[in-house]
Amino acid sequence: xxxxxxxxxxxxxxxxxxxxxxxxxxxxxxxxxxxxxxxxxxxxxxxxxxxxxxxxxxxxxxxxxxxxxxxxxxxxxxxxxxxxxxxxxxxxxxxxxxxxxxxxxxxxxxxxxxxxxxxxxxxxxxxxxxxxxxxxxxxxxxxxxxxxxxxxxxxxxxxxxxxxxxxxxxxxxxxxxxxxxxxxxxxxxxxxxxxxxxxxxxxxxxxxxxxxxxxxxxxxxxxxxxxxxxxxxxxxxxxxxxxxxxxxxxxxxxxxxxxxxxxxxxxxxxxxxxxxxxxxxxxxxxxxxxxxxxxxxxxxxxxxxxxxxxxxxxxxxxxxxxxxxxxxxxxxxxxxxxxxxxxxxxxxxxxxxxxxxxxxxxxxxxxxxxxxxxxxxxxxxxxxxxxxxxxxxxxxxxxxxxxxxxxxxxxxxxxxxxxxxxxxxxxxxxxxxxxxxxxxxxxxxxxxxxxxxxxxxxxxxxxxxxxxxxxxxxxxxxxxxxxxxxxxxxxxxxxxxxxxxxxxxxxxxxxxxxxxxxxxxxxxxxxxxxxxxxxxxxxxxxxxxxxxxxxxxxxxxxxxxxxxxxxxxxxxxxxxxxxxxxxxxxxxxxxxxxxxxxxxxxxxxxxxxxxxxxxxxxxxxxxxxxxxxxxxxxxxxxxxxxxxxxxxxxxxxxxxxxxxxxxxxxxxxxxxxxxxxxxxxxxxxxxxxxxxxxxxxxxxxxxxxxxxxxxxxxxxxxxxxxxxxxxxxxxxxxxxxxxxxxxxxxxxxxxxxxxxxxxxxxxxxxxxxxxxxxxxxxxxxxxxxxxxxxxxxxxxxxxxxxxxxxxxxxxxxxxxxxxxxxxxxxxxxxxxxxxxxxxxxxxxxx
Numbered sequence: 001x002x003x004x005x006x007x008x009x010x011x012x013x014x015x016x017x018x019x020x021x022x023x024x025x026x027x028x029x030x031x032x033x034x035x036x037x038x039x040x041x042x043x044x045x046x047x048x049x050x051x052x053x054x055x056x057x058x059x060x061x062x063x064x065x066x067x068x069x070x071x072x073x074x075x076x077x078x079x080x081x082x083x084x085x086x087x088x089x090x091x092x093x094x095x096x097x098x099x100x101x102x103x104x105x106x107x108x109x110x111x112x113x114x115x116x117x118x119x120x121x122x123x124x125x126x127x128x129x130x131x132x133x134x135x136x137x138x139x140x141x142x143x144x145x146x147x148x149x150x151x152x153x154x155x156x157x158x159x160x161x162x163x164x165x166x167x168x169x170x171x172x173x174x175x176x177x178x179x180x181x182x183x184x185x186x187x188x189x190x191x192x193x194x195x196x197x198x199x200x201x202x203x204x205x206x207x208x209x210x211x212x213x214x215x216x217x218x219x220x221x222x223x224x225x226x227x228x229x230x231x232x233x234x235x236x237x238x239x240x241x242x243x244x245x246x247x248x249x250x251x252x253x254x255x256x257x258x259x260x261x262x263x264x265x266x267x268x269x270x271x272x273x274x275x276x277x278x279x280x281x282x283x284x285x286x287x288x289x290x291x292x293x294x295x296x297x298x299x300x301x302x303x304x305x306x307x308x309x310x311x312x313x314x315x316x317x318x319x320x321x322x323x324x325x326x327x328x329x330x331x332x333x334x335x336x337x338x339x340x341x342x343x344x345x346x347x348x349x350x351x352x353x354x355x356x357x358x359x360x361x362x363x364x365x366x367x368x369x370x371x372x373x374x375x376x377x378x379x380x381x382x383x384x385x386x387x388x389x390x391x392x393x394x395x396x397x398x399x400x401x402x403x404x405x406x407x408x409x410x411x412x413x414x415x416x417x418x419x420x421x422x423x424x425x426x427x428x429x430x431x432x433x434x435x436x437x438x439x440x441x442x443x444x445x446x447x448x449x450x451x452x453x454x455x456x457x458x459x460x461x462x463x464x465x466x467x468x469x470x471x472x473x474x475x476x477x478x479x480x481x482x483x484x485x486x487x488x489x490x491x492x493x494x495x496x497x498x499x500x501x502x503x504x505x506x507x508x509x510x511x512x513x514x515x516x517x518x519x520x521x522x523x524x525x526x527x528x529x530x531x532x533x534x535x536x537x538x539x540x541x542x543x544x545x546x547x548x549x550x551x552x553x554x555x556x557x558x559x560x561x562x563x564x565x566x567x568x569x570x571x572x573x574x575x576x577x578x579x580x581x582x583x584x585x586x587x588x589x590x591x592x593x594x595x596x597x598x599x600x601x602x603x604x605x606x607x608x609x610x611x612x613x614x615x616x617x618x619x620x621x622x623x624x625x626x627x628x629x630x631x632x633x634x635x636x637x638x639x640x641x642x643x644x645x646x647x648x649x650x651x652x653x654x655x656x657x658x659x660x661x662x663x664x665x666x667x668x669x670x671x672x673x674x675x676x677x678x679x680x681x682x683x684x685x686x687x688x689x690x691x692x693x694x695x696x697x698x699x700x701x702x703x704x705x706x707x708x709x710x711x712x713x714x715x716x717x718x719x720x721x722x723x724x725x726x727x728x729x730x731x732x733x734x735x736x737x738x739x740x741x742x743x744x745x746x747x748x749x750x751x752x753x754x755x756x757x758x759x760x761x762x763x764x765x766x767x768x769x770x771x772x773x774x775x776x777x778x779x780x781x782x783x784x785x786x787x788x789x790x791x792x793x794x795x796x797x798x799x800x801x802x803x804x805x806x807x808x809x810x811x812x813x814x815x816x817x818x819x820x821x822x823x824x825x826x827x828x829x830x831x832x833x834x835x836x837x838x839x840x841x842x843x844x845x846x
Contacts, residue, residue, distance in 0.1 A: 047089040048108035049081050049096065050234055050266050057101030066096065072180075072234050075241040076273060078266045080108055080234045104265050108232045109257070126210045126351065131315055132334030132363060137411030138213055141370055146414060148214025148369035150376055153201055153250040154243035155362075156236060157194030159187045159223035161343035164195060166203040166210060167219060173246070174221035177239035178231070187221040191229055192343045194221065196354050197254045199341030201362035201369070209351055210339055213366025213410070214373065220248050225255065227345075237270035240281075244274035249372060249380075252365040253283040253307065254358035256299030256324075263300040275306040280372075280380045282365045284357035285311045286324030298328040305743075308384065311402065312336055312360040317394060319402045323357055327721075329404035331387060332394070333367075335360030367410050374414060381747050386413045388726045388746075389453065389677055398676070398722035405724050416452055423447075426463040430487075432456055439463035444480040444502045453677065454494040461487045469516055472546045473523075473577050479511055482544040485537075492538055493676045495602070495701025500533040500545050512549065514577075515604065516542035523549050523577045524604055527699075527796030529771045534796075536699055538602045549576040557838075559829035560618070563587050563783035564609045566828055568622045571606035574791040575626060581605035582628045584619075584640060584648075586612050590782050591662030592635030594682070594690040594704060595669045597789040599632070599657075601698035602673055607787045613641050628652060632672075635665055659715055663706045667719040670703035676724045680704045681716075681745060683736035688801055691785045692760040693731050695775075695792035695799055696767040702729075710738040712745070720746060732759055753811065760801055761811035771796035774819060776841055777827040778804045788827035797825070802841070804833060817844045 048071065053059060059079050063070050072080035083092060089107055096105040133139060152172060159176070160167060162185065176186035189195045202219050203212035224239035225231035236255070243251050251274055257263065274281060286299035302309035303326075311323040312335025319325065320336050338359045342352040364387065371383050390413020391406025399405050415433050423436045430437070434452040438445065448463050468482040480500055498513075505511075513526035513535045526545075527534040533545050558573055560566040564587055581603040585593030587610060600607050606626070608619055615623075623631070631648050633640045636658040648654045657668040662684045670679070680697045682690035684706040697704055703723065705716045720728075728745040730737050733752040742748050751766060753759040757779065775792045777785035779801030792799050800816065802808050808816075822845045826838050 047083040050108045051079050051105050052103040054101045075238045076269050110230050110232050129339045137409050140411040141414050146370045146374050148217030148373045151369040151372045152218040152220050152248050153365050154220040154222050154248035155198050155252045156222045156224050156239040158191035158225045159189035159194050160198050160221035161189045161195040161349050164349040165208045166341045169204050170202050170219045172218045172220050175242045177224040177235045187223040189343050190227040195343040196340045197362045200359055201366035214369035217369040233264040233267050237266045240270040240274050244277040244279050250365050250368050251279050251281045252362050253301050254361045256286040271304050278380050281307040282361050283307045284361040285309045287322045287356050290321045298326040303328045310361045310364050312357045325401045332403040332407045333360040333363040385726050386416050390416050398724045428461045430458045430461050437461050437463050441465035441481045446483050447499045449497040451494045454492045455490050458487050458490050476547045478546050480545040484542045486540045495536045498535050505531045510548045514544050517580050525794035527770050557826040565618050566784050567609045567787040568618050570787050570791050575606050579605050579626045581630045583607045583632045585634045586639040589639045590687050591684050592639050592665045595666040597694040597698040599669050599673050600790045601793045607790050663713040664715040666706045667715045670719050673703050675701045678702045678727045679725045680729045682731045686736040687782045688756040689731040692763050694789040698793035707741050712741045757809045758811045761815050769798045772822045773797040774822045775799045775825050778832045784828035819845050
């Protein structure tokens with residue numbers, strides 16, 4: 001009859017999943033339970049219906065008409081009516097839904113506990129038994145002075161043993177949602193589960209018993225489940241709302257529905273209410289008996305997108321076989337055989353071992369309290385971002401159904417915000433915290449910056465001065481010594497950066513960064529300004545700063561008769577000494593190549609264009625000049641034919657990156673790029689948005705993913721999980737990336753304007769050029785901007801798209817006028833970008 005909900009400590013499942021907890025008394029005085037609370041917690045011999053009523057509707061009259069008893073009014077304008085056991089509850093609900101003034105009516109679902117506590121005499125110091133604190137970096141966090149002080153965690157559960165010596169010093173005023181009482185003692189635990197959960201998160205560090213993850217966080221006891229482990233929708237919802245209204249920053253929900261992701265309107269609204277108040281909610285993913293049933297999936301409320309869902313791991317860092325798993329999982333945390341605080345009716349306060357996702361959730365709640373205590377100015381979303389990025393990626397790469405974003409690493413999560421990376425000398429050991437490896441030769445200093453989470457751990461990162469293996473080509477001169485940069489075979493998950501500093505390099509000197517490929521120096525341009533030179537890289541090698549290659553051009557317009565020829569001209573100017581890799585895209589099928597610039601930057605490659613059927617002679621000639629080892633094809637055979645692939649395979653290694661859709665191709669490109677944590681989201685049809693951000697995204701090492709206006713494609717959803725994306729940058733307004741799509745993205749931030757040109761201006765305002773160089777292209781046809789974005793990325797420039805058949809919008813003209821002194825480079829011929837427009841822009845910036 002009743003639909004059971006349960007808290008999430010592992011158990012052998014019975015009909016309602018209820019097993020009593022046996023706790024070992026360790027000589028601590030018992031706590032006397034309040035008898036009235038036990039009686040109130042028993043499941044009623046009746047049916048209950050939760051109603052939402054229109055303003056002005058009389059609850060008293062409604063109850064009288066249906067022969068019901070009013071048992072609760074609130075929270076959130078909901079009320080609960082009780083009916084005799086012999087009534088048909090579903091018929092009553094149908095009748096009530098048709099009654100005037102009734103907005104909704106549904107059964108008051110019951111929640112039950114699933115508990116199994118293994119009792120062991122803990123005669124050794126209890127901290128030594130707390131393997132999660134030792135294994136997951138908690139003690140290292142404490143060494144940094146982080147304790148959770150100033151943060152309140154609400155535990156919506158069975159109450160808490162209010163006199164437990166490990167907890168009593170941290171307890172603040174709480175609430176009994178079952179009786180609606182705020183009286184002292186009303187939230188006393190008379191089951192034991194709430195005490196277990198609170199101990200994991202916030203037991204005091206007081207030389208007694210155990211220590212909680214955030215041992216100076218405050219504990220807010222919210223009693224919403226009774227002595228037999230049963231609670232109801234309205235009780236749980238009332239407890240969540242009360243916690244949100246009374247200062248809880250974190251709400252722990254170690255409970256779940258026996259019906260998987262099923263939920264009620266009152267509970268959904270309570271969670272939405274707390275979310276809108278800025279609360280961080282953490283819930284157990286759920287338990288099940290793998291011997292008697294299949295994985296039921298993540299239960300509610302963990303299944304709610306506004307709640308962090310946590311699975312349980314054992315000492316070997318494996319997700320336990322009883323953890324309910326699924327795509328909603330966010331994090332994994334220790335939850336198997338955990339020593340914690342306890343309470344029993346007979347023995348009072350004590351200690352015991354417990355297992356389940358119920359114990360994993362408060363570990364994350366405690367970790368969140370440590371982070372928020374360290375950064376009280378942060379928002380909830382910033383805390384969640386640190387939690388999800390500060391993990392060890394186990395299971396399948398990226399976000400998966402078992403570990404979510406990964407197994408929590410408290411030390412890493414706390415250090416992710418540290419913007420000042422530690423400087424170390426070569427050779428250096430680098431872990432997930434990153435660092436800056438310095439090398440000096442003469443007056444030249446070279447810094448290799450390794451951002452956080454670029455590597456899990458690299459034992460031997462070296463930056464050493466070496467003799468140059470050959471002279472620079474075409475008479476170019478060395479401006480600095482050559483340095484060999486090496487980190488072995490590890491593949492970085494973030495882009496690394498090199499920066500040269502030399503007092504002898506004055507102003508915006510003409511120079512280029514070169515990489516030795518093993519047989520030749522490849523000119524890579526670089527961000528050169530203010531006496532410094534910088535470059536992003538993914539591959540180790542020998543690098544040097546030298547004078548630039550002379551191009552002999554009389555102007556700064558890169559143009560050909562066709563878009564393919566313009567791409568060739570841009571390639572010649574950007575890669576004058578060749579390239580080991582080339583990327584080939586279809587000239588007329590823009591979506592397949594929109595995401596290409598970040599990969600081109602990683603591979604130090606130009607983008608060339610081709611018709612779909614065959615290569616033209618200009619492209620063939622440029623391939624011969626570049627002499628690459630590898631050619632990437634973007635898109636399927638409809639974009640670039642089998643004939644093209646077969647021709648190229650005769651000379652080069654060929655890799656095709658494609659999907660069934662443009663979004664699928666963007667996903668394939670993003671996976672090949674391989675960086676994690678952030679993504680740009682842009683429209684698959686409003687090409688300007690992706691192109692205006694592409695040079696910045698390339699230089700940051702951030703993939704570009706594509707979406708439909710009102711639907712987030714499956715390929716993009718999958719890519720977000722595979723790349724562990726915890727931060728999304730959305731380009732364009734709601735017409736091109738709708739609100740429904742935004743709701744599905746991890747922590748999105750939108751940049752938009754009234755028109756596509758206004759959006760471009762907004763992007764360029766936030767992310768201006770880092771050097772005195774600007775690339776101008778037409779905003780009415782896009783191949784030139786696509787290939788020019790690669791050049792812009794290599795030289796620290798940005799592509800500015802301007803209209804050619806109307807005046808330049810004020811948003812763009814004002815921006816260009818603010819860039820006085822910049823060098824203008826034009827992408828495309830006069831038919832694409834008339835000289836009159838170019839001269840106008842020259843006038844503004846010079």
